[in-house]
Amino acid sequence: MKLKSTLILVTVLFSLPGASQEQNLIAEGAQPELIADGFKFTEGPATDAEGNVYFTDQPNNRIHKWSTKDNVVTVFMEDAGRSNGLYFDAEGNLFAAADKHSEIWKITPKKEVSVLLEGFRGKRFNGPNDLWISPDGGIFFTDPFYKRDYWSHSEQPIKEQRVYYLTPNRKGLFIAAEGLVKPNGIIGTPDGKTVYIADIEDNKTWSYSIGADGKLENKTLFAELGSDGMTMDEQGNLYLTGDGVTVFNKAGEKILHIPVDKEWTANVTFGGLDHQTLFITAMDSVFGLKMNVKGAK
Incomplete structure (x- = not known):
């Protein structure tokens, strides 16, 4: 991969509803900086306690790590x-929606891999795509179906494309939400009371309250926009991806659009030593944007 200092212009849409109160999300003069490129398709950024950012190059079957110590990207895991x-x-521990065999993985700091889940009620998952761990340790994950050329099957294993919940003790697996076309991105609030799910094929993002056994209740339309991946900042603003990054405040008002000079923006997270840099995975590249807000904790 190559490291570059290419800059991409950022446009803040001050005319959008709610923009007057949120127009300073991006640090003064900051623009997305290219951290690394040369990948095939970057996805799934996640930040550890030290601010290091891990992301996947899904077609090349690798997980990479960007380090706060030297600003260098290395391979964390092959295969x-x-x-x-x-x-x-x-x-x-790093948890992964492992698409090759439609599994949920747990990867320890020593890179020891264990398969937590591989199916539901005797059927293989459609293809776990994104996941969020609630404060109590329960795992919510989306299970859309995207046909892969490396699978031996072509039919959708489970008719419904749902969201599932794995209990903190890892003994219970429940349907958390259904009635969605193709659930994809997912993120929850730090208090563990609300989760947001993007139905990418229906071009909508929904909010749910979290009930007993992870059952998602009070489904409410949050935004008329779908998303691939998503993240949240300390103010409760939601960052959706696809055509760059689009930010909505807690009321569901569109307040900011960050253009990214790539055909598709897949995912976002906050990282760095101060957790105040927005990391953006887009096609063959990863970008960083200095912010005035930190990621939600």
């Missing part, structure tokens, strides 16, 4: 299950 979404738990 990474063709992982998409990643997320860290409080103990520093």
Whole structure:
């Protein structure tokens, strides 16, 4: 991969509803900086406790790590299950939506891999795509179907494309939400009370309250926009991806658009020593943008 200092212009849409109160999200004079490129398709950025950012190069079956110490990207894991979404738990374990065999993986800091889940009620998952770990340790993950050329099957294993919940003790697996066309990106609030799910094929993002056993309730339309991956800042603003990065405040008002000079922006997370840099995975590249807000904790 090559490291570059290419800059991409950022446009803040001050005319959008709610923009007057949120127009200073981006640090003064900051623009997205190219951190690294030369990948095939970057996805799933996740940040550890030290601010290091891990992301996947899904077609090349690798997980990479960007280090806060030297600003260098290295290979963290080969043969990474063709992982998409990643997320860290409080103990520093990395969880992955491993697409190769439609599994949920746990990867310890020593890179020891265990398969937590591979199917539901005797059927293989459609293809776990993204996941979020709630404060109590429960895991929510989306299970859309995107046909892969490396699978031996072509039919969708489970008719419904759903969201599932794995209990903190890892003994219970429940349907958390259904009735969606193709659930993809997912993120929840730090208090563990609300989760946001993007239905990318229906071009909508929904909010849910989290009930008993991870059952998602009070489905409410949050935004008339779908998303691939997503993240949240400390103010509760939601960052959606696809055509660059689009930011909505807690009321569901569009307040900012960050253009990215790539055909598709797949995912975002906050990282760095101060957790105040927005990391953007887009096609063959990863970008960083200095912000005035930190990621939600």
